[in-house]
Amino acid sequence: MIDAGHTGPDARLAVIGGGKIGEALLAGLVRQAGDGREFLVVERSPERAAELTARYGVGTTDLAGAAARARVLLLAVKPQDIDTLLAALGPYVTPEHLVVSVAAGVPTSRVEAALPAGTPVVRVMPNTPALVDAGMSVLSAGAHATEAHLDEAEALLLPVGQVRRVPESQQDAVTALSGSGPAYFFFLVEAMIDAGILLGLPRTVAADLIVQTAYGAAVMLRDSGEHPVQLREAVTSPGGTTIAAIRELERHGVRAALIAAIEAAHQRSVELGRTS
Numbered sequence: 001m002i003d004a005g006h007t008g009p010d011a012r013l014a015v016i017g018g019g020k021i022g023e024a025l026l027a028g029l030v031r032q033a034g035d036g037r038e039f040l041v042v043e044r045s046p047e048r049a050a051e052l053t054a055r056y057g058v059g060t061t062d063l064a065g066a067a068a069r070a071r072v073l074l075l076a077v078k079p080q081d082i083d084t085l086l087a088a089l090g091p092y093v094t095p096e097h098l099v100v101s102v103a104a105g106v107p108t109s110r111v112e113a114a115l116p117a118g119t120p121v122v123r124v125m126p127n128t129p130a131l132v133d134a135g136m137s138v139l140s141a142g143a144h145a146t147e148a149h150l151d152e153a154e155a156l157l158l159p160v161g162q163v164r165r166v167p168e169s170q171q172d173a174v175t176a177l178s179g180s181g182p183a184y185f186f187f188l189v190e191a192m193i194d195a196g197i198l199l200g201l202p203r204t205v206a207a208d209l210i211v212q213t214a215y216g217a218a219v220m221l222r223d224s225g226e227h228p229v230q231l232r233e234a235v236t237s238p239g240g241t242t243i244a245a246i247r248e249l250e251r252h253g254v255r256a257a258l259i260a261a262i263e264a265a266h267q268r269s270v271e272l273g274r275t276s
């Protein structure tokens with residue numbers, strides 16, 4: 001579906017950058033809307049654009065087409081590519097648009113500086129579980145974004161998961177926790193499946209056991225109202241198997257490793273925010 005010179009906004013949203021997170025958000029939004037034609041994608045790679053159209057029925061266009069056809073522009077390119085994108089997009093944007101950026105680390109002030117004065121910008125840190133409507137999207141307003149703009153961004157993202165608002169000063173920490181967070185859980189699950197293999201279980205059996213255990217633990221964390229410590233203690237029988245494992249986790253510094261890892265992600269987010 002190629003843009004054919006439409007006049008006036010007719011698309012709900014244009015996603016600029018159809019990579020991993022662009023696709024995760026598009027997939028969830030299209031599923032909820034029931035019609036991909038309400039969405040546009042702008043992709044540097046024509047092959048990737050064609051793939052997304054085939055998969056979700058979304059329209060493809062260029063930057064001028066996106067700005068002409070959608071009032072809400074969601075920027076989902078890498079932080080390293082955002083300045084080039086903004087320089088090319090800026091001439092087509094007006095203060096009537098709402099620009100939503102998901103680029104890790106990039107402050108709203110940097111986006112605003114490349115756009116016409118007064119353009120509302122909302123910074124969002126989403127995560128890939130949006131793909132299964134279990135995302136966590138965290139919003140912050142830029143200098144020209146009002147409550148109404150935040151409400152609009154929130155309404156856009158609610159169909160694909162939960163939404164929270166934080167002051168922008170907390171966004172690098174949010175990025176390190178919920179933005180990158182799914183990867184930490186996938187890493188743990190990968191290691192636990194390997195342990196099952198070591199113990200002689202077939203890979204499919206080990207994977208089934210660990211994935212269902214992760215799912216069950218996540219639902220308990222969300223729904224039981226109990227602190228993680230209480231939930232862990234309930235599994236840890238005196239003189240039993242769990243405490244033998246916990247002692248090894250503590251001996252290998254897993255708690256400290258996780259804290260250091262998340263601190264490193266925070267630091268990287270701060271670095272990505274600095275103009276290159």
Ligand SMILES: NC(=O)C1=CN([C@@H]2O[C@H](COP(=O)(O)OP(=O)(O)OC[C@H]3O[C@@H](n4cnc5c(N)ncnc54)[C@H](O)[C@@H]3O)[C@@H](O)[C@H]2O)C=CC1
Nearest residue numbers: 017018019020021042043044076077078079085102103104
């Ligand atoms: N992957 C994730 O879980 C999350 C990523 N983010 C942020 O989302 C952004 C994208 O990350 P990924 O999707 O992982 O990267 P990616 O590399 O998979 O996707 C970026 C896409 O943007 C396209 N692109 C680059 N410049 C372009 C331009 N000027 N016009 C049109 N398309 C262009 C590339 O072809 C590519 O398909 C980053 O800023 C990242 O910090 C935020 C939250 C979670």
Ligand SMILES: O=C(O)[C@@H]1CCC=N1
Nearest residue numbers: 104175178179180181
């Ligand atoms: O790894 C990254 O830089 C992006 C931001 C948060 C998740 N993925």
